[in-house]
Amino acid sequence: MTREAMRSPAIAAVDVAGSRDCTAARRYVLATIGVVVLGTAWCGADLTVGAGTEALAYVFVPVGGVLAAAAVLHMLRRGSLVPVARRFWRAVFVAAVAITIGYGWLAVDMLAHAAEARTRSMPLPAAACVAIGFGIAIWAVARVPVVATGDVEWWRMALDRTIAFLGCATVLWYVGLAPMFSAHEPWSLQAMALVGLAFLVAVGAATKVSYVAGGPVDRTAIRLIAASGGVTAGIVAVLAVRFGYVAGIPAQAVVMPLTPVLVTLGVTAQWRADLGLRRGRARSGLLLPYLAVAAVDVPLIAVALGAPLTWPVRVVLVAVVVVTALVGARQFIAFQENARLLRNTCVQEERLQYEVSHDGLTGLANRALFRDRLASALATPSRTAVLLVDLDDFKTVNDLLGHGVGDRLLVSVAQLLVAEVGEDGLPVRVAGDEFAVLLTGTGTEPEELAGRLLAALNHPISEHRLLVQASIGIATAVPGATVDSVLRDADVAMYTAKQRGKASFVRYVEGMGEPVLAHMQLGGELRRALDNNEFRVVYQPILRLDDNHVVGVEALIRWHHPTRGVVCPAEFIPAAERTGLIVPLGRFVLRETCRQAVAWSLEFGADALQEAGLNVSARQLHDPDFVSDVTAALTDSGLPCERLVLEVTESAVLRGQQVSRTLFELDRMGIRLSLDDFGTGESSLSLLRAFPAAIVKLDKSFVDGIEIDDGQAAAADARQAVARAVIQLARALGLDTVAEGIESAEQAAVLRELGYTRGQGYHLAQPMTADGVSGLLARQRTVAAADR
Secondary structure (H helix, E strand, C coil), X not given: CXXXXXXXXXXXXXXXXXXXXXXXXXXXXXHHHHHHHHHHHHHHHHHHCCCCCHHHHHHHHHHHHHHHHHHHHHHHHHCCCCHHHHHHHHHHHHHHHHHHHHHHHHHHHHHHCHHHCCCCCCCHHHHXXXXXXXXXXXXXXXXXXXXXXXXXXXXXXXXXXXXXXXXXXXXXXXXXXXXXXXXXXXXXXXXXXXXXXXXXXXXXXXXXXXXXXXXXXXXXXXXXXXXXXXXXXXXXXXXXXXXXXXXXXHHHHHHXXXXXXXXXXXXXXXXXXXCCCCCCCXXXXXXXXXXXXXXXXXXXXXXXXXXXXXXXXXXXXXXXXXXXXXXXXXXXXXXXXXXXXXXXXXXXXXXHHHHHHECCCCCCECHHHHHHHHHHHHCCCCCEEEEEEEECCHHHHHHHHCHHHHHHHHHXXXXXXXXXXXXXXXXXXXXXXXXEEEEECCCCCHHHHHHHHHHHCXXXXXXXXXXXXXXXXXXXXXXXXXXXXXXXXXXXXXXXXXXCCCCCEEECCCXXXXXXXXXXXXXXXXXXXXXXXXXXXXXXXXXXXXXXXXXXXEEEEEEEECCXXXXXXXXXXXXXXXXXXXXXXXXXXXXXXXXXXXXXXXXXXXXXXXXXXXECCHHHHHCCCHHHXXXXXXXXXXXXXXXXXXXXXXXXXXXXXXXXXXXXXXXXXXXXXXXXXXXXXXXXXXHHHHCCCCEEEECHHHCCCCCCCCXXXXXXXXXXXXXXXXXXXXXXXXXXXXXXXXXCHHHHHHXXXXXXXXXXXXXXXXXXXXXXXXXXXXXXXXXXXXXX
């Protein structure tokens, strides 16, 4: 279906009506042109063979005026004009009626005094009507809105319009109106006044239309209204000066009837604009003031070439002086505006340059500026050192207190850096919670500055009075060093400081990067190992201490590397935590443990193994999908919830609200939670009340040496104090206990005496494969059958 066929009937009807009205406007144009043609024919006949009285020449203007007024009235009645355009054309209609009445009055007067038609002056009432019409036309043009502007732009536009108006008016005065005063057959004051008013309409409209930016009143229509006064008045003035009274007949019969033609053409232009036929977007008249200045110089050139210095020329000279003053004022405003724009541009450029090179939160130099300054420093022979400062455990602040508090803490750290570094270096925020300091020259020693920074961080900072620590890596540029090599060395040193316990600084030395690089490469190998199924799950049995009966297992992960053999968990678990691969790795252990526990239950009976446990990291508990992963593993395997034990450390429990919500949700599911390595944290006792634990595991550090009997009762009691306190507290809270790291029979005996019923360790059973656990369960079943 074509676009024309898709239009609604209402829109089509409007288009048809608009086309008819536009056609009617063109008929008015043709009618007024017919009046001009008749006037021209009559004038030609009168000048050659005679065609009656010369008073008939005055009939054509009012006849054309009636047609022009009718065209405007038709548009006002039928057109869909907006209020501004309707107001303008209503004023034009009133002006056309007043001018038509005036020239109709003149025609009647001339016909009544036909013998004096060539020399008779226009009656004052008729001239007053025409003057009123011109005044209304000037008022209508003046009220047409121009481009909306600010105060400075308004003054600039006002000066431009004034310059253009005076320049054009001066030329029309010198060429058209002034010669009428000195003509050998002087015209009446009425005629000269009306010519002057016509010039004002033309100049005012031409000036105005240059600043109308495609508004409701069509620019072409305004131009035609301007031409209706200016063109005819100019021709009349030239004829009057050149031919005297005899020019009155062709002026009235041929020239002045052109005014209604131009008015009806303006009506047609407005119709076309309302129908959407306007072409292109209007451009403001930027060149008009310059053309006016050039035009006002025409009379000066004439004087320079010998024209007499008459009083009309003196008027021109005064106008030139005024225009020159206005041009000077205009240039002064332009100079001020250009200076303001230049200042604003410079300010914006400086602000953009600052934003590009500085951190938006802290105001410190950013990575880009840091690299640029470091590159410049490396190009000089002076000493260059970089301190890389990374806040320790900053993520905990965001998790527990929110990112808003974390941001304010970063701002406080930045202020501390600025205060400590001073003029000795460039403090930088590299990214996130990582900062840097660039030192050049021999002023401050890097180690001294690092010590001051760590000392300052030993005190609470920010409005929340938080204590934050940092690990600092120091690298000094060697000859031939690049930006990347210096930053890499500082990063290696900082990473080494974190490995050594954090809250310290380390200077980079040759070879330090090799173990760090190996650790980083280990993270890449972990992904490959997951994809290639290189991980295996082994199980360490948990036994009753009184009869060594297996009651549960703890799942442990082992990596069977294709070239390095079995990789120790202490080596790859930190890398898995750092890279986030602990989440898929933990998911693998979870699903394998659940599957294997169900397999043992099916083979040896539901009571053969009471529980299967595995360790869960804080990173896993932060994962929003962790509870779903546990639910899926239990559902897919068929393992009852109460048979699964998840072991978490004290530090993991303290990792924020997300972790707390996850743990309580797991507890509500019936999954048993075990507090691993109990006694090594800072908030153990409070955790037992706030954390939904079902099992407490005594850390190996409190088992080591518990069996020593050196004959000193006080020393023995001290070694057993923590273990005794934990079992008493667990009994009071109704919690199960497991002693970890039992390495000898003597340790097992002491723990039994203290009240511990279950334990695990190399003395009881080493970690073994699933088949190994199956063997234990099989022997245990055989023993049980023999006892029966």
